[in-house]
Amino acid sequence: MSRRSRLSLRDLFSEALSGLLQRPGRSMLTMLGTVLGIGSFVAILGLTSTAAGQIDKRFTELAATEVRVEDVGADRVSHEMSFPMDAHDRVMAIDGVVTAGLLWPLPLRNPTMSAVPGMGASDEGLSLHAADPGALEAAGPVVASGRLYDAFHEGRAERVAVVGAAVARRLGIQRLESQPAIFLNGTPFTVIGIVSDLRRLPDLLLSVIIPTATALALYGPPIEHPATMLIETRLGAARVVADQVSIALRPDAPNRLKATAPPDPRSLRGNIAGDLNALFLLLASISLVIGAIGIANTTFVSVLERTAEIGIRRSLGARPRHIAAQFLSESAILGTLGGVIGSALGVIAVVAVAVLKSWTAVLDPATTLAAPLAGTIVGVAAGLYPGLRAARIEPIEALRQ
Template sequence: MKLLPRPHRQQLPPTRLTLRDLVIESLAGLAQRPGRSLLTMLGTVLGVGAFVAVLGLTTTATGQISHSFNLQRDTTVTINDAGASTASTNTMDFPTQADTRLKQLNGVIAGGVWWTTPLRSPTIATTPDASGQSATDTTLTVYAASPGALAAAQPTLVQGELYNTFHQARGERVCILGTAAARQLGITRLDDQPVVFVNNQPYTVVGTISDIQQLPQFLLGVIIPTSTALADYGPPDAPGAQALIHTRIGAADLTARQAPLALRPDQPNLLQAIPPPDPQTLRDQVNTDLSGLFLLLAAICLTVGAVGIANTTLVAVMERTGEIGLRRALGARPRHIAAQFLAESTALGALGGLIGTSLGVLAVLSTALAEHWTAILQPATVLPAPAIGAGVGLLAGLYPALRAARTEPLDALRR
């Protein structure tokens, strides 16, 4: 018996998945369920949009904070009465012509002297005998301020006018009220020339202020000229008076060096100039806190988007089990199946990242326009955002893709 040779088994060529085929198959898979694809992509749109928006708004807001800090630092100088803090009796080391001398310095817009009058729990009322009157307040404070100090504090006038050099020179008994103090005393109008009594001493109200850039304590007090305060109550208690100077931008340091000598050329050491402190530490801390908070919010948004993509991709794998089994039976390798689902989730993430980036930039610009701010967008935040969306989609699709790749053809076709 002659044995015939065994026929050789024909070897099939290995299957390949080209990039073109991968793109076509992925787009076809997404187009099969457009509604679900849009809802899946919405998670990435919101996540990346929130990421770009919150970081852009953080940068814009911190820029405004830095501008406010710099403006405050560059335009305000305070001078303390160093001699009063060491003297055994109440003294006043500022000259009576302090306003004029300060105004003559280069770069000074306004400047003057102020202090808290040495009154202990004064009775402030709208009548000379406050025993039976409701318009009485013992919580208000009486402040002395020269016209230059009032101007340097930059108040917002509501009614009347601020007292001037005429009232200061004559020691007139006039006063300015903050709106909170006027409300407590029941003073709502000035056309009838209301009078405030401080320990039965009358002061005509010439104006009310609603806001003030410096010395906010003035809003809850009665402000009188320094010449009147010296005549009625004497010099201030320790630590004494202070000078407040409002300068042009950049002139604060020069003014701080020149002001003590201009005020007291005989003994400049009696006055201690305090240039505005550099708020860099506080500013950096505020910026760091804001950035950390918004980064956390952005990370949460991206996580929510990633969970949405992972959930929808996993559902798609379960629904397309038969399709996966047929592809495997026709020769598709596990890596081909995994690549297809990864490509779909990555495409959803990238497209969502592009749309989210556009919406985030639009939100930053709209907010800046509404608040009259300067929009600040860092390229390092905006340009990588679509790639971040693609990365989120890729990571979200890893588990569903691996699960699809492990699907056995026979088990899949039996379902």
């Protein structure tokens, strides 16, 4: 009795491989669909997670280092704000604080604002704020021209102002060399700086900002619109600082102040552009299906072309399952190669975009490493029908010519 025919995995693999290599051009073209499908999958997932990572990172970097302290006990009777006069020094003594300062909207009703004395009507769009140099620094300013005021101006209650770029345009201030003045209800202030951005206080960009000492001397303490303390902390210190700051400022009455710590960064992550994501993934799936059809088609054509080979193999003792396994392996190898190349191209695309945008590439290992496997699955699925068809070819028909 003869031993039944067999085919080792190694031999199967090398037969399948030489089957593919005998038509390398066609194999490459066949792979293309899978390459595109898997590649766009990896690229889309990688790009969205990278983009989401950047948005989250910028958001949390600012938010995670920011503590705000509200004055919730401003006393209308004694006309005092809850912050002590040495608030700045007390806060700066807390470990982890980078800069800190007070700010409040000025208690002026319908102020007139003008770059020319005697003229000017109240301007609805613009507002007035007092901020000490610490608050100005903590706001994350980007100075477009001139300078910010400092402890010197604050100490002498100088009448100086820093304005947002839009305010400067509206007031007709272009150059600071001539030391332009603006008049608030007729009081002149020298504009010494124009800021193009205040990253933590973007709403103050439409504002004229003056030192707090000047504001106290001219308009009194903030009662109706209480003061806020803006604290910039070192990364990771915000929650600890928030716990301590009320007691550090007012050990006698800590509950007159309310410190707000940043939210937990982890709760901020997620669902950015989720809908767009789904649409792109649908497109990638379609391209993957087209890739699978391409492999199935080519494998099927190759089965028809190689009928004589199938006949020879059957006459040499190959069982139908060996024939099926060979064609299935060929399509599985095509799918896997397509998956590997596609994943590589997808990763390259993500990294290239990240480099161009100066982002940190974020790739989920679960999807990136699984992508070549998805290619294998596509290949096996595509080879199933042609493989079974090949197995059903009878040697008697295959050898007849």
